[in-house]
Every structure is written in structure tokens, then in C-alpha cells.
Amino acid sequence: MVFAASRVLATDGAGVGGKDCLEFGCGTGRNLAAFLGAGARSGVGFDASSAMLAQAHKTCPQARLFQADIQADVPLNTASFAHILFCLTLEHVGDLVAPLRAARRVARPVVTIRILEIHPFISLQGIAAHFRTEAGEDITMPTFSHRFADFLGAFQAADLMVLHVREWVGRDFGPDAPHKITRRGADWPWLVDWTLTPGG
Numbered sequence: 001m002v003f004a005a006s007r008v009l010a011t012d013g014a015g016v017g018g019k020d021c022l023e024f025g026c027g028t029g030r031n032l033a034a035f036l037g038a039g040a041r042s043g044v045g046f047d048a049s050s051a052m053l054a055q056a057h058k059t060c061p062q063a064r065l066f067q068a069d070i071q072a073d074v075p076l077n078t079a080s081f082a083h084i085l086f087c088l089t090l091e092h093v094g095d096l097v098a099p100l101r102a103a104r105r106v107a108r109p110v111v112t113i114r115i116l117e118i119h120p121f122i123s124l125q126g127i128a129a130h131f132r133t134e135a136g137e138d139i140t141m142p143t144f145s146h147r148f149a150d151f152l153g154a155f156q157a158a159d160l161m162v163l164h165v166r167e168w169v170g171r172d173f174g175p176d177a178p179h180k181i182t183r184r185g186a187d188w189p190w191l192v193d194w195t196l197t198p199g200g
Contacts, residue, residue: 004181004190005087005116007173009034015112016040019082022106024099025070025089029056032063040083046074071098076106086115091123094144096154104158104198113160113196119167119189120147148192155196164195 009031017039023031026045036043043063047053048070056065068074071093084103090096103113123145155162170177171186181190 029059033060100158115194
């Protein structure tokens, strides 16, 4: 999924030039590094994992990084960011509303809130995110399945409007996509990509 999400962000363009950017659940910092490389004015990210943040400091030393729980209101000023990203993050929380309300609070009046998550067709099959440590140990992370109705209900509760939604399928990732993506067929949906803005 990391390949797929990175390909989407690289292909579609983040439109972050000159913007103050925030990533909820920044992981290893790869997206923040890409934002700053694309001309973002600043990059801020947080994650619950100290190990992820240690890697993020190496990947993107110029970003402001801190440890925090995505389900708690983040210690950031109201109306501070013009571009906010959730990337393969909301699958790890049961309550979608709390982090979305936090994003709504720190968003500027003119803002892009982008959510790139595992497609419900995948998560409802019980496929969980996992990674392998340097020691070769497979770690499976807690995962919650969210249907489209769950997302839409949470957007409404957080006072966010959908500007655009796209389902990314196998053919969208190009001929060099790994076998685990192509093996299900060209039209199999892997990611759902929401673009939101604050409600009126």
C-alpha cells in the first residue's frame, strides 16, 4: 500500500507550493519530505509511534515533528494549515470523527484536506496493514474497516464537504506496479482518495 499511496501522491501532484502543510500520522516522514521538496513553505507531522518519528527525523529533518495520538485534539493552533493529509492513517482508528474534527479546527478557511486510505473493498476482507522489522519480525497493526457510509457520516459530523473522490485501481499504478497489486486485475480498487474542504 505504501507503493500505491506514494505513486498516487507523485502522479496526481499535491499542489503544496508555498503552503503550510500538516500530516496526521506522518510515519517515516516520506510525504512531508515530498511536500517540502515540492516547495511547501513548512511541514509539520505527528505520529503515535516513537520508532516512526525517529525515522521521520532522518527522512525529513527540516520538518517539525512531534509525538501525539491521532484520536486526541492535536496541540496546534487553530486555522494554521492550508494543506492537510491523512495517508493510510484512518484505517488505524475506530472513530473517524475525532481526527477529522481536529483537522477541521487547524484548517485555514481556504484549505485542501486530502484523505488517501485503503479502499473499503480491501479492508472489509480483513486485510491488515503490516510491516517487517529490521530483525525480520512481521508486525501487524490494528486495523478498522470503514465503509463509504462511515466516511461520509464522519465528514458531515466534522463539518467537512467532499470536493472530489477517486477510486484508484490496479491499472492506475503503471506497468512497474508490484505483483501484489496487479495480481487481482486491472480494475481492482486499492485506494480511495477524498479531497475535502470546510463546510459553509
